[in-house]
Amino acid sequence: MHKRVEISKVLIVPIFLVLTSVVCADDASPVTPALTEVSPVLSASVSTQPGTVVTPDTEILKRSPKIDGYIEDGEWDTYYTYTSGDWNVATFVDWDSSHFYVGAESNKPIDLLAVLDANADGWFHGDENYEFKATRANDGSLNLVVCRYDSRNTKSPAATPVSAAEAAMVVMRNSVSPDRHVMELRIPASLIRSFKLTPERKIGFQVAVKLSAEESDWMPTNQAGEVKQCKLVTKKFATLKPLDIGFDLRDSVVTRGEDLVGRFHLTNAGTETIDTRYFVIAGEGKAGDYLSSYKVRIEPLPPKKHLAHDVRTLIPTDMPVGSWVMGAEVSSGDGRLGAALVSFDVVDPFNAELRLPAGDVRADVKDVTFGIAITNNCRRTLRGTAKISLPVGWELWRNMDSREFSVPGRSMTTVMFKAKPPLGELGNVPVKAEVISDREIKVLEGNITIVNP
Numbered sequence: 400m401h402k403r404v405e406i407s408k409v410l411i412v413p414i415f416l417v418l419t420s421v422v423c424a425d426d427a428s429p430v431t432p433a434l435t436e437v438s439p440v441l442s443a444s445v446s447t448q449p450g451t452v453v454t455p456d457t458e459i460l461k462r463s464p465k466i467d468g469y470i471e472d473g474e475w476d477t478y479y480t481y482t483s484g485d486w487n488v489a490t491f492v493d494w495d496s497s498h499f500y501v502g503a504e505s506n507k508p509i510d511l512l513a514v515l516d517a518n519a520d521g522w523f524h525g526d527e528n529y530e531f532k533a534t535r536a537n538d539g540s541l542n543l544v545v546c547r548y549d550s551r552n553t554k555s556p557a558a559t560p561v562s563a564a565e566a567a568m569v570v571m572r573n574s575v576s577p578d579r580h581v582m583e584l585r586i587p588a589s590l591i592r593s594f595k596l597t598p599e600r601k602i603g604f605q606v607a608v609k610l611s612a613e614e615s616d617w618m619p620t621n622q623a624g625e626v627k628q629c630k631l632v633t634k635k636f637a638t639l640k641p642l643d644i645g646f647d648l649r650d651s652v653v654t655r656g657e658d659l660v661g662r663f664h665l666t667n668a669g670t671e672t673i674d675t676r677y678f679v680i681a682g683e684g685k686a687g688d689y690l691s692s693y694k695v696r697i698e699p700l701p702p703k704k705h706l707a708h709d710v711r712t713l714i715p716t717d718m719p720v721g722s723w724v725m726g727a728e729v730s731s732g733d734g735r736l737g738a739a740l741v742s743f744d745v746v747d748p749f750n751a752e753l754r755l756p757a758g759d760v761r762a763d764v765k766d767v768t769f770g771i772a773i774t775n776n777c778r779r780t781l782r783g784t785a786k787i788s789l790p791v792g793w794e795l796w797r798n799m800d801s802r803e804f805s806v807p808g809r810s811m812t813t814v815m816f817k818a819k820p821p822l823g824e825l826g827n828v829p830v831k832a833e834v835i836s837d838r839e840i841k842v843l844e845g846n847i848t849i850v851n852p
């Protein structure tokens with residue numbers, strides 16, 4: 400009984416608050432509003448005791464927050480929360496295929512220090528070890544300093560500021576309102592050597608905050624070595640035993656206008672019937688603003704019985720590119736039995752890239768080849784038009800400045816154009832291209848350099 404109560408506290412109660420707003424519906428029919436609070440439920444099991452220790456959620460979920468200085472409901476996943484006296488602070492962390500994200504929200508002005516040991520090797524030496532420090536200036540504005548740990552010629556690791564160009568790769572936005580001080584940071588993986596953001600990767604990470612100006616007051620620690628071993632994940636599950644749940648997506652990458660297809664599973668691993676009544680599947684957090692939600696009634700699940708349900712939801716054309724989360728939760732007659740979170744990526748239907756001659760082009764060449772590489776991210780065939788524009792005087796082969804193309808699902812093609820340079824052409828030549836497909840236009844720009852032979 401004690402165990403039941405404990406789980407109820409972290410899992411059942413918060414889910415209950417969410418689902419009371421879901422109205423009754425027939426089997427598999429769309430319902431609104433979507434579930435929006437599965438994530439706090441799953442991280443609630445590691446939430447912090449007030450004023451004592453900080454226990455972060457070391458499983459970092461794939462999700463793309465919007466870096467605008469405002470933390471919205473369902474935008475981030477909580478790393479830890481901390482309360483001391485009348486100070487309340489929450490820190491947030493997420494990742495996607497190209498960025499690592501850190502955020503904080505406090506009812507008082509704070510400084511923030513994030514430390515990253517990208518290889519999780521515990522060594523703070525070399526260019527996979529970074530520190531991001533946002534401190535308050537005298538006028539109250541925040542100043543971000545990005546440092547790399549460099550051990551060259553030193554006995555202990557020293558954090559050395561990176562170049563201005565590298566520092567500019569990190570984006571920070573913050574906002575201040577009465578009792579609400581928010582900061583959001585976006586760190587590109589390309590800043591950090593060998594930092595490939597992939598599921599199940601382990602990283603060393605810590606985020607510390609402080610109210611005072613004293614360097615010794617960082618909470619929970621000011622020691623670089625005290626990073627937490629964290630894992631980048633794309634799924635989180637919480638269930639009441641003996642129920643097992645699973646949630647698999649056919650593709651973890653979908654384009655706008657396509658269906659996100661998945662399968663939700665339930666297994667009774669116990670010896671008694673579980674009183675399962677229904678489950679809800681919906682976009683979780685901000686994804687709930689874009690995706691339909693479903694409530695499906697089910698029968699109580701006998702011992703050893705397995706149940707699977709296919710899920711299909713349209714990714715609307717206005718859903719921004721990035722990583723999002725689907726949530727699922729199962730309920731019994733008197734409470735919630737389990738919840739799942741699964742990340743997926745929304746991408747453009749296609750990507751296009753100019754392929755220009757590598758290096759300088761000699762003025763006496765017969766012609767120059769320009770390529771437009773088109774990657775179809777959809778499952779279906781993509782058709783469209785590729786156009787090229789060159790400065791006056793360039794002679795395109797057969798005067799052909801546009802070509803139709805067709806790319807099979809999930810593959811790539813290169814559309815080629817050949818053109819002869821005008822006599823005496825030297826120096827920089829701007830090249831412009833357009834790819835039009837699926838009511839989307841991508842404009843590409845580049846240049847080549849013509850030199851004397």
Ligand SMILES: [Ca+2]
Pocket residue numbers: 464465466467468469470471474583
């Ligand atoms: Ca935001």
Ligand SMILES: [Ca+2]
Pocket residue numbers: 516517518519520521522523524527528
């Ligand atoms: Ca390291």
